[in-house]
Amino acid sequence: MEMINIKIDGLDVSVPKSATILQAARQLQIEIPTLCYMKGLNEVGSCRICVVEVEGWRGLHPACVTKVSEGLSVKTSSSTVRESRKNILELIMANHDRECLSCPRNQNCELQKLCNEMGVEAVPYEKRADRGTIDKSSYIVRDPGKCVLCGRCAAVCSDIQNVGVINYAHRGAHTSVTTPYGDSLSEHSCINCGQCIKICPVGALQERDDTGKVWNAVEDNELHVVVQTAPAVRVALGEEFGMQPGTDVEGKMVTALKRLGFDRVFDTNFSADLTIMEEGTELLNRLNNGGRLPLITSCSPGWIKFCEHNYHDFIDNLSSCKSPQQMFGAVAKSYYAHKAGIDAKKVFVVSVMPCTAKKFEADREELKVDGLRDVDAVITTRELAKMIKQSGIQFAELPDSGFDSLMGVSTGAGAIFGNTGGVMEAALRTVADLLTAKDLNDIEYTSVRGMEGIREANVVINGMDLRVAVVNGTANASKLLDKIRSGEAAYHFIEVMACPGGCVNGGGQPIIMDKSAAEEVKRMRIEGIYGIDRDRELRKSHKNPEIKEMYEEYMDNPGSHKAHQLLHTHYVKR
């Protein structure tokens, strides 16, 4: 690799030729502040916060996109640089709704942090550019008054997700990042994945706040409120309370939920196991009976909506299985209500999800049984953390408790649903046992694990050659489906997760302030989940005793008429 020698703030450093000044400075433990910069995604040099002085060059230059060249001498914090950064921040602040105290991103806001560091005190301007009013009509709430026009959300929406529902519009002082005609997101092809929320440096993008609805239910004596927690929540919730990413806080989480007043605390990992029973059966049916292939998973509601908007021709490939969240709701209001002797109408199902699209999914018209919605309220990991903080519970010091029985036992297979590749691996574990009629020991399908956007593998089970693919991020899904359309590729079974990395990196997960650490945090959460799987005694869905009990007592077999009534659904072209 060709190396370049440069000087930064008087210190010599040797960096690869392709490095930017920003990267070179990091090598010297100098962190140049940035705002619009997002490595590999939004390298546009537009906010100008990262400007530096370069000896002999006119003006100041953005460190994030300026490549090094031999002999460069850079000053990263001269008085000119500091004054300019302060001036630029004042300009941004002047058009930013400064409602910090009531902002969900208070103390978790990149702009606030920058202003503190750069010593911005008062904003010397008055007029406000009209960038539109807050739009609460969708699952993702947009507040243009807080938008700093960094463009990160638009980049994620179009480049990572291939959705492209928000973009820059207008120009000059009227510039905004908006939907076409400023419409509600729900009027367009937004998949509610929430990746825009995660990448927003400020509070301009938020999920719809459903904590009020949950508080009301919990305090309503007439209702029997049950809660389910998705696999990925427990490895990230701790971050909201100062714990390491990937720490498994399942026990504390259950204790906290009980203290918050939920009548029963159950586990979505249980219904993930249930999903495998149904989806594994569906896969075997399609394989054996010449059904439509590839079978594509349906757990990720962002992916489902994406498919419904953009890939109509693949709708019949989608598994008819409801997602674990919806399966849980359906059995909570039937099997559980029946067993517990509670009127199903009184059962109120709350989900804690790493996902914003789950809010949309719960509202889907067809996801109800006998007129009862499967799920009544969905809150994100962030919203749960907020509720815990509101109630003064000292989360980090809580003792552990276990899930309630009937729908609280789960296997390692259910746990790994939270990672990209997890549903695939869980399904393979069960399908392999079923096909071989053995209890196989070799159950870690490492070929479908990893963080790459598209992974393919050939899995040989009992002489059958299964061609599978695992995709995360809907832009990657597009790539794969386009290849299938053109005949370039063919598979038996595909797992798609809308969010890069899977649910651990869902749109409802804790905000990662330091975006340069985002990949590492994702990795640690993934590792946390595989740790849970490794530590479980039971690691195959069909071994889950509560699942077996439920089928025996209530639904006969996977794929039975009753199971179809409760656990399967259909999709629409949008």
Added chain:
Amino acid sequence: MEKVREVLSRYGNQKESLIQIMLELQQLSGNNYLPAEWVAAVSEALQMPLSKVYGVITFYAMFNTSPKGKFIVEVCKSGPCHVSGAENVLCMLEEELGIKAGETTCDGIFTLQLSSCFGACDIAPAIKVGESVYGNLTREKLKDIIVSYREGLKYAKC
């Protein structure tokens, strides 16, 4: 919609022709704007996200997303016209048309708006009506210009 398809196919549904396509379509609208359903049709034909197309048409000053008058009367507000009395021209036009800048006359014939320099500085203060530029303006001249457009329209209808 027929018109839209004709224009699109003439440009071979090429993404890079978006601006040229939109300019033609706006001409065809009769009200100097791009109806939302046309914009959606273009976005689909060019296989571009609607948000991107919307971004383009709101970026350029010549595109409108809501109906305007048959004739857009533009008053240059840039430096050369300003020092040559553009403000008076604006006042006179506001009086003559009975509307403020940014508004459209009740009969839908004229929209009055301010514009950046359109290169008629040698005859400043200048206005532009549709494609035509008029300069060295006085109250009398302005009256005549407005009348000529009203008359022209009358004859066109006969």
Added chain:
Amino acid sequence: MQSAKVLSARFGAIKPDSVEEYVAAGGYEGLKKAVGMQPEDIIEEIKKANLFGRGGAAYPTGIKWEQAYAIKKGPKYMVCNADEGEPGTFKDKHILAEDPLELIEGMTIGAFIMGSNEGYIYIRGEYAAIQRTVKSAIENAKKAGYLGENILGTGLDFDIKVISGAGAYVCGENTALVESIEGKTGRPRQKPPYIKNCGLYMMPTILNNVETYSCIPWIVKEGGDSFSSMGTEFSGGTKLMCLSGNVANRGVYEVPFGTTLRELIYDMGGGIPDGRKLKFVHLGGSSGACFPESLLDTAICYNTLKKSGLSLGSGAVLVVDDSHCAVDYAKIVMEFFEEESCGKCTPCREGNQRLVELLERLTTGKGTLDDIERLKSLSQTMKTTSFCGLGQSAPTAVITLLKYFEEEFKAHAAGQCENGKCNMHGKGAE
């Protein structure tokens, strides 16, 4: 005085789109000569001509073409910037409307050198009628064999398309212009890579202003030395100057480099009418500098102007007489940039808006001395940190007006507008 006729010789004398009349008036002799020369030799003539880019950046054209010629990958595109949006500029309009074949010939010579097959003329949307003239000239040139396939039997195929702008000043910035030709929003690209390597469709692109291309046929025909001898040591040839504002004879003047601004304004332009005095000149368009009488004897020459801290820009000379208010004028200029900023980078998008706000305070009796200090500091930040040339030069008028008329700004802070242009709402009346 207006003796030099390189570019404007045929203005008004021929039917603009007629190849016959163009050829009869000496047109296409440059191209005919060029096709018998080696590309390197043509470039050498252009270098000798001392021709600098006429759009405003004043980059030496010969060197630009030499660099572009040396780039081995292709296809190469010839692009002409006819977006002429700089307020006070209307010279390209005259070339396009009165002698478009001069431009077309210049681009064709360029194509011959570069081996380019495709050219684009990006004409601002406001010049719709002119676009038709240029298109017609292109069609006629094709019919006559000067464009299209196998031009003059050389084997060169070269075609030119006219692309219309749609109302965006920033598209005059080269990278924004290229984006706009590609059908996108005209937001500038990060440089490097430069247009010459990665321009239109990310291919090597030779991009010049209308006037620059239009000088080429003459240079090839008459030789680089003849061209450079008309100008000064540092600036070859003639320049189309656009005279506007409070001056008796407004219009486009072709002058040899070395002519002084005073000669242009008083001898050719007939001076300031109505017995008024000159207050300042705004040179090079809204992005240029404003300066008072004391600098009028500066010669029109890139080097001389630079020494006085000025830039010729597009060649716009806006004359402002002493009935006008410097602060009010600054506000008008900044309103232009507030509107025309592409909105990409913070300093330009937000800064222009805030300069307008500060100037509005000063022109309505709400201003303070602090506002003046902020004008200075914000202008500096915009100048040094903006993404592209537009943002960097947007505050130039404010910076220079503050330099020469600071007392007037201070008077406004105290509620006084000596020209009576600003309504101070009673401030300073007591």
